[in-house]
Amino acid sequence: MLIDSVAFSSSSFLPCTSTDLTIMRRVNDPLCPLCKEEEETSLHFLRKCRATINIRRLHFGVPFLEPSDLKQAHWITLLRFAKATKRFQ
Numbered sequence: 001m002l003i004d005s006v007a008f009s010s011s012s013f014l015p016c017t018s019t020d021l022t023i024m025r026r027v028n029d030p031l032c033p034l035c036k037e038e039e040e041t042s043l044h045f046l047r048k049c050r051a052t053i054n055i056r057r058l059h060f061g062v063p064f065l066e067p068s069d070l071k072q073a074h075w076i077t078l079l080r081f082a083k084a085t086k087r088f089q
């Protein structure tokens, strides 16, 4: 689904990652545009992107999230984190 030139994944409340957009053939490079260290997936973005360590620490209290942290995180906290990264502007 496209809203104002931003693609949203049908399975997530988060805007599409580079990997999603590569599959949709909207971008050619699935690499994370923030850290350029690995493929950008939703899990990479939320849990372990090194470019957003300080923002993650501010919102979750830790630099990296474990899968169990994600399960316990409130959706509004995840949304605020995503917004603070300015990744999807």
Ligand SMILES: [Zn+2]
Residues within 6 Å of the ligand: 032, 033, 034, 035, 036, 037, 038, 040, 044, 045, 048, 049, 050, 051
């Ligand atoms: Zn990254």
